[in-house]
Structures are given as C-alpha cells and as structure tokens.
Amino acid sequence: MVRVTHDGLVDDLDGGPAAQTVEFMLVGVAYEIDLSDVHADALRAAVAPFAAAARRTRPGIQGAPRMRRPGAPLRVAPGAE
Template sequence: MAQRTTVILVDDLDGSEASEQVEFAVDGRSYEIDLSAENSAKLREVLEPYISAARGRSRRRTTSAPAAIPRPVADREHNQAIRKWAAGQGMKISERGRIPSNVLEAYRRNH
C-alpha cells in the first residue's frame, strides 16, 4: 500500500505555517528561508528598491558542490555567546547547527 507523506514548512521568523522557501544572496553568500505568504511578501517589498536598482547577474551552475565559505571567528564567537545565553535561560539548544529563530529573537530582545 502506498503512503503519502505531507511536509509542513514552518515560517523561520514567526513559527506559523510557511508557504514557500525563499532563496536570496548577499555579500557572496546564499541563504534559504521558509516563510509564510505574508512574510515572503514583506521580504520582497523591502528588497524591491534594491533589486530594481541592481544589475542582474545570472547564477552559474556547477556540477560539483561549491566550496564552503569559512565563517569569520567573530560569527562563531557570537553564536557561542547566543548558545550560552540560551542555555542559561533554560532554552533547549544544540551545540551545533542552526540556531532556532525563536532563540535568536529572544536574544535580540534581551541584548
């Protein structure tokens, strides 16, 4: 018997149900974020003046995976400080990987 699996995306900003994954790039780094229709519209609205003034550049597709861009030490130290703060607040957070958006929001509100 075949089974159907449904994937529900969660908005990385507010935890609501996301409707799409949005990709963008800044300073040579690519990002992907899951957003609800409302939040993706807000993102596009904020970026629109910059996109319309920018020069378009097509992406080059390669057959091999791109080389990892090393993160600056300051980023690592900042993430470690966020993890330490979150643990001190009793929040569950892993030692590695992406820091959940709700933890980042709480950290920003308190700093």
C-alpha cells in the first residue's frame, strides 16, 4: 500500500489551491484565512475603502485604558462624582 501526502494550502472559501494566508482583525478578534491570489485580492479590495477612511491603532492595545499625562486634570464623567 502506498500513502501519498500532499503538503500545501487549501483555499478556505472554495477548497481549491491557496497561495497565501491572510491575517486581519475585526471588532477586536484576529483572523487568518488561506486564500488563492484571486480571493485574497477580492478581500483586500472589499476592505480597502474602509481601511482608507479609518484611523490606525497600535497593535496590542485595543481596549487598554489610556494613561493620563502627569499633571493633566482628571476628568470625571457627569453623575459619577
């Protein structure tokens, strides 16, 4: 009996051959997906208008509390006094 093992990426959308793994983050959740070049280009094209209008953040600090500058006044939300 012969066993043949193929090592390669499979496109997660259609099961065909994939050329690359694409990583992205949405609503604080990181994703990665194996895609053909055609599907990877389609994903990037679909996200491009949103990315162009968005602000960039530094990775790893989403949701982290912001530090107050030394000497800056402490702001208290109305009704929280």
